[in-house]
Amino acid sequence: MTADPRWQAVKALREILPANGQGHSLREALKMHRQPLEGSARGLMADLCFGVCRHRALLEHWLNQQLQKPLKASALDVRLALLCGIYERWFTDRPAHAVVNAYPDLCRTLKAPWAAGLTNAVLRKAGNVDPVAYAADLPVELACSLPRWLWQQWQADWPEQAEAIARASITEAPMTLRANRRYGDRDGMITALAAQDISAQPGTRAPFALYLDQAVSVEQLPGFRDGVLSVQDEAAQLPAELIEAPEQGRILDACAAPGGKTGQLAERFPLATLVALDQDTRRLARVRETLKRLGAEATVVAGDAAAPDSWWDGEQFDAILLDAPCSATGILRRQPDVKWHRRADDIPALVGLQARMLDALWPLISPGGMLVYATCSTLKAENADQVSAFLARQADARDDTPDILGPDTLEQATLGDLPVNAGAQLLPQEGRHDGFYVARLRKTAIA
Ligand SMILES: C[S@@+](CC[C@H](N)C(=O)[O-])C[C@H]1O[C@@H](n2cnc3c(N)ncnc32)[C@H](O)[C@@H]1O
Incomplete structure (x- = not known):
């Protein structure tokens, strides 16, 4: 039987977000736990780990409001599975029935059959919530899942821009490339990408930056292995x-x-x-x-x-x-x-x-x-x-x-x-x- 990407995500998340707060980096934890997965299953696992880290405070806040009594500290895996499930329902277009059915099964794998009914109920309820409207009524710190110290520091450093920084920081970053000037100009590279059905736009601040309309794996990039293109944010260029x-x-x-x-x-x-x-x-x-x-x-x-x-x-x-x-x-x-x-x-x-x-x-x-x-x-x-x-x-x-x-x-x-x-x-x-x-x-x- 192949491994379950949702289970692998929970294993990675308990190392990234352990109860004591001293976690591994997301990158390291993904590397450690994605081994038994391939292709789209790896993609699903990574999406869950990124999504839960990105929206953690918002997901936790809503989850806590649903629980009649708090989950015990020993139920960390169940809590993480619930966060993954709520994230999937709110921020992905995966079919509702697939998500709602997957997590009660996962609870059994986690040796927490007591949580199967709870998980089913919470994830059904999550489907009735519009996360954008829900977050709109919350303070920015919670809506944008920020640690308090950082939100306060942004407000102190950039009183006028703090909220825009917070809102931009919760979004997903585009895939940005650097075209290697040794192989010609940026427009030529955009044409070469278009020939592979990869649509790209020029950056406006760095002369060799390209934004892809849709992220692709680096293997799909023409000439990546030969150094024609590199992945690098525009500001970092x-x-x-x-x-x-x-x-x-x-x-x-x-x-x-x-x-x-x-x-x-x-x-x-x-x-x-x-x-x-x-x-x-x-x-x-x-x-x-x-x-x-x-x-x-x-x-x-x-x-x-x-x-x-x-x-x-x-x-x-x-x-x-x-x-x-x-x-x-x-x-x-x-x-x-x-x-x-x-x-x-x-x-x-x-x-x-x-x-x-x-x-x-x-x-x-x-x-x-x-x-x-x-x-x-x-x-x-x-x-x-x-x-x-x-x-x-x-x-x-x-x-x-x-x-x-x-x-x-x-x-x-x-x-x-x-x-x-x-x-x-x-x-x-x-x-x-x-x-x-x-x-x-x-x-x-x-x-
Ligand atoms: C922001 S990263 C550099 C990213 C890199 N310039 C790039 O574009 O790929 C900072 C680097 O500083 C290194 N570093 C930290 N302390 C250092 C030190 N005292 N001397 C030299 N390197 C150090 C870290 O190992 C890390 O690789």
């Missing part, structure tokens, strides 16, 4: 586009793994000496895979970006890309588990690490060179405030961030860039890019 360096210059990608931006730098600067550094040796293996797929070369180094003495050969760089570890609060659409794993207390530690990296890497840049600082965060402390403090510390640094955002033709581009005191802040936008921050810092010739 901006930092490497801001790097300026001589054709044969020296460029450091200081937090390189898994190599998305290293690959992009290799496409832009094929003759440069490119060094890809990361502390995580396991993730560095993915940088090597990315470079191999793109047919590109870089020196891959394991080391701490905040302690260059242990790995730097003393030769300065023309440009450094520092895509720093951060709260990931700009990419909740793609990593909804981050909402439940990240804590408010993590932020000061991240801000401290980012500052140490900036200070340690700055002396490695030759006069006139640059450092591009980027995060996938929406928090000021990690972004504009971080860079402003750095500029105040470093007499030979100036903010040289160009107007990367430019005119925008799409109607839904309501958030876009924000007036910040340093660099450029992008906020997540429905159907478009993630939240991202980027600042280009130029080293003046004389300190």
